[in-house]
Amino acid sequence: MDEKDAIVIVGGGLAGAKAAEGAREAGWEGPIRLVGAEPYLPYERPPLSKGLLQGADGPQAALVAKDGWATANRVELLLGAPAEAIDPGRRTVRLAGAELRYAKLVLATGATPVRPSMPGAELDGVLLLRSLDDALALRDRLMPGARVAVVGASWIGAEVAASARQRGAEVTLLGRGSVPLEHALGTEIGGFYGRVHADHGVTLRLGPDVAGIEGSDRATGVRLADGETVPADVVVLGLGVRPSLGLAQAAGLAADDGVLADARLTTSDPDVLVAGDIASHDHPLFHGRVRVEHWGNALNQGLAAGANAAGADRPYELLPYFFSDQYDVGMEYSGWPTPFDEVLVRGSLDNGEFVAFQLRDGVVVGGANVNVWDVNEHVQDLVRAARPVRRDVLADPGVDPADWVRLAVEAD
Ligand SMILES: Cc1cc2nc3c(=O)[nH]c(=O)nc-3n(C[C@H](O)[C@H](O)[C@H](O)COP(=O)(O)OP(=O)(O)OC[C@H]3O[C@@H](n4cnc5c(N)ncnc54)[C@H](O)[C@@H]3O)c2cc1C
Missing domain, CATH: 3.30.390.30 (FAD/NAD-linked reductase, C-terminal dimerisation domain)
Structure with a gap:
C-alpha cells in the first residue's frame, strides 16, 4: 500500500485515538498514522481533575490507548511530533523532518486553556489544567494546608476545588455569577453545587471579577475587582479553552469558533475531517452548528470521523453528553x-x-x-x-x- 493511501490523524487525544479505531472498525486496511504533539500515548483528560489530581490514580489510569493498542489497531504513532503545516493541494502534513502523505486527514487538535492577560498571570504558582504534565505539576502543589484559589467556577474549576479539598488544601472558589456552574445549570442546581462545596469546606467568593494575581516572583494572592485580596500559594485558572485552530486556518479550512464541518464531519476540504473540541459540525437534529467540549463528543465523534474517513457515510447525530464527579x-x-x-x-x-x-x-x-x-x-x-x-x-x-x-x- 502506497503512503498516499494512508489516513493521517493529527491530534493524539481521545478524538484522535478513537478516529483510528473508527477507521479500523469501518474496514480501513491501509496505513493509519497518528501524529501527536504530546510525548504520551493518547489519554483521556477527565481523570486529570479527579482521581489523578487527588492522588488516587496514576497516569496509566487515564490512557485511552493501553499498551498493545497501537499494534492491535495497526496504528503508527508519531508522538512528541507536532504537525507544523498541512498542504491540502498536495495532501501532505509536515512535521519536523518529515512529510506525511494522506488519502484522508482527520484533524483532532483539541483545545488550549485560556491564560488571561491580567497582571500576575505568568507568576510562579499560577497554573492551568489541560494536559497530563499540568495535572502532575498541580498535584505536587496541592499539599495539606496549601492555600489554593481556583479562579473560574465552571466544570474544571469546580472539580479542581473538590479534588484540592480532598487533598487537604484550603480552597477558595472564585468566579462570576452567584453560584458555581450557573451558566451550565442555572441558579437552583448551581446553588446545590455551591452548598456541596461549602459543606466540604470550600470558601465560595463568587461575584466580583478577578483584577489580577499578586506577588513579586510567585503568586501570593488573588486581587478582586472589589478591592479584596484572597491569599493564595497556588492559583488555578479555570477560565475556559479555545479550540486549537491554527493548523486548520493556515491550511485554508473554513472556520469560525471551530473548524466548520458538515453532518458527516467533513470540512470545506472533502479529504479533511474533524472531531472533538475543534469540530463545529452541522448537527442533523439541532439544525445548526454545534461545537462541544466534552469527553463523550470526543469519543463518539472521533469514531465517526475515522469511520467516515475510511469510506463510511454516517452523519453524526448523537446528543452532547457530559459527566462530572465532585466529592x-x-x-x-x-x-x-x-x-x-x-x-x-x-x-x-x-x-x-x-x-x-x-x-x-x-x-x-x-x-x-x-x-x-x-x-x-x-x-x-x-x-x-x-x-x-x-x-x-x-x-x-x-x-x-x-x-x-x-x-x-x-x-x-
Ligand atoms: C482537566 C479536564 C477534565 C475534564 N473533565 C471532563 C469530564 O469530566 N467530562 C467531560 O465530558 N469532559 C471533560 N473534559 C473535556 C474533555 O476532556 C475534552 O472535551 C476532550 O479531551 C477533547 O478531546 P480532543 O481529542 O478533541 O482534544 P484533546 O484532548 O485536547 O486532544 C488534542 C490533542 O491534540 C494535540 N495537538 C494539538 N495540536 C497539534 C498539532 N499541531 N500536532 C499534533 N498534535 C496536536 C494536543 O497536544 C492534544 O494532545 C475535561 C477536560 C479537562 C482538561
Missing part, C-alpha cells in the same frame, strides 16, 4: 448548548439525588441526573422528542423514566 456527587448531562428558561426537578435537592430537566418554551432541551443512574438515555429521548412536555409527569418520582416520552410527550 460523592456524580452527574450526567445531555442536551443542547441552548438557553433554557425553566428548570424542573424530579427528586430532592436536599438528599442530593435528582433529575433536573432544562426546558425552553415547555420543551426539554437538556437534563442533568445527579446521583441518579440509568436515566440519561431517557433524558436524551425527551430532548430528541423536541415537543412540549407534561411537567407533572416529569416531576413525579413514581413515574418510570422509561415511560417519560410515552406519558409526558406522546400522551399530551
Whole structure:
C-alpha cells in the first residue's frame, strides 16, 4: 500500500485515538498514522481533575490507548511530533523532518486553556489544567494546608476545588455569577453545587471579577475587582479553552469558533475531517452548528470521523453528553448548548439525588441526573422528542423514566 493511501490523524487525544479505531472498525486496511504533539500515548483528560489530581490514580489510569493498542489497531504513532503545516493541494502534513502523505486527514487538535492577560498571570504558582504534565505539576502543589484559589467556577474549576479539598488544601472558589456552574445549570442546581462545596469546606467568593494575581516572583494572592485580596500559594485558572485552530486556518479550512464541518464531519476540504473540541459540525437534529467540549463528543465523534474517513457515510447525530464527579456527587448531562428558561426537578435537592430537566418554551432541551443512574438515555429521548412536555409527569418520582416520552410527550 502506497503512503498516499494512508489516513493521517493529527491530534493524539481521545478524538484522535478513537478516529483510528473508527477507521479500523469501518474496514480501513491501509496505513493509519497518528501524529501527536504530546510525548504520551493518547489519554483521556477527565481523570486529570479527579482521581489523578487527588492522588488516587496514576497516569496509566487515564490512557485511552493501553499498551498493545497501537499494534492491535495497526496504528503508527508519531508522538512528541507536532504537525507544523498541512498542504491540502498536495495532501501532505509536515512535521519536523518529515512529510506525511494522506488519502484522508482527520484533524483532532483539541483545545488550549485560556491564560488571561491580567497582571500576575505568568507568576510562579499560577497554573492551568489541560494536559497530563499540568495535572502532575498541580498535584505536587496541592499539599495539606496549601492555600489554593481556583479562579473560574465552571466544570474544571469546580472539580479542581473538590479534588484540592480532598487533598487537604484550603480552597477558595472564585468566579462570576452567584453560584458555581450557573451558566451550565442555572441558579437552583448551581446553588446545590455551591452548598456541596461549602459543606466540604470550600470558601465560595463568587461575584466580583478577578483584577489580577499578586506577588513579586510567585503568586501570593488573588486581587478582586472589589478591592479584596484572597491569599493564595497556588492559583488555578479555570477560565475556559479555545479550540486549537491554527493548523486548520493556515491550511485554508473554513472556520469560525471551530473548524466548520458538515453532518458527516467533513470540512470545506472533502479529504479533511474533524472531531472533538475543534469540530463545529452541522448537527442533523439541532439544525445548526454545534461545537462541544466534552469527553463523550470526543469519543463518539472521533469514531465517526475515522469511520467516515475510511469510506463510511454516517452523519453524526448523537446528543452532547457530559459527566462530572465532585466529592460523592456524580452527574450526567445531555442536551443542547441552548438557553433554557425553566428548570424542573424530579427528586430532592436536599438528599442530593435528582433529575433536573432544562426546558425552553415547555420543551426539554437538556437534563442533568445527579446521583441518579440509568436515566440519561431517557433524558436524551425527551430532548430528541423536541415537543412540549407534561411537567407533572416529569416531576413525579413514581413515574418510570422509561415511560417519560410515552406519558409526558406522546400522551399530551
Ligand atoms: C482537566 C479536564 C477534565 C475534564 N473533565 C471532563 C469530564 O469530566 N467530562 C467531560 O465530558 N469532559 C471533560 N473534559 C473535556 C474533555 O476532556 C475534552 O472535551 C476532550 O479531551 C477533547 O478531546 P480532543 O481529542 O478533541 O482534544 P484533546 O484532548 O485536547 O486532544 C488534542 C490533542 O491534540 C494535540 N495537538 C494539538 N495540536 C497539534 C498539532 N499541531 N500536532 C499534533 N498534535 C496536536 C494536543 O497536544 C492534544 O494532545 C475535561 C477536560 C479537562 C482538561
